[in-house]
Amino acid sequence: MSEVDNYIENVDKKWKDSFISLKKVIDEHIPSGFQLEMQYGMPSYVVPLATFPNGYHCKEDTPLPFISIAAQKKHIALYHMGIYADKELLDWFQKEYPKHMTTKLNMGKSCIRFTNRKKIPFELIGELVSKMSVEEWVDRYQAKL
Secondary structure (H helix, E strand, O other): OOHHHHHHHOOOHHHHHHHHHHHHHHHHHOOOOOEEEEEOOEEEEEEOOOOOOOOEOOEOOOOEEEEEEEEOOOOEEEEEHHHHHOHHHHHHHHHHHHHHOOOOOOEOOOEEEEOOOOOOOHHHHHHHHHOOOHHHHHHHHHHHO
């Protein structure tokens, strides 16, 4: 069993189905080149070191993180580094969110929190995930350094 499978196996049953559905949407929409692995204790889609050998500035031997998902005690979190680094993408997401949801957007700089497992905008998340390629993410990351 992989580390990611082990993580999913241990997600609280209250969140498990929604978490699995969210991961499936990401898997189906993420551009090629990102790699799924455990990073910082959660399933993460990263730019592999083979593609970007400089790695993440905090730890050069660590692949560049892009999207991570976590099942917390009171919510599911989607960490999308692209919306933190790209104001245009963030603005697009904030404008689109109310078109898909009746609840208020709950987010931090890169963290989108879903506190109701039955109200996750999977279609919107799929579109968000598809909007940035590996090359675009590396370019934006390097521009922000």
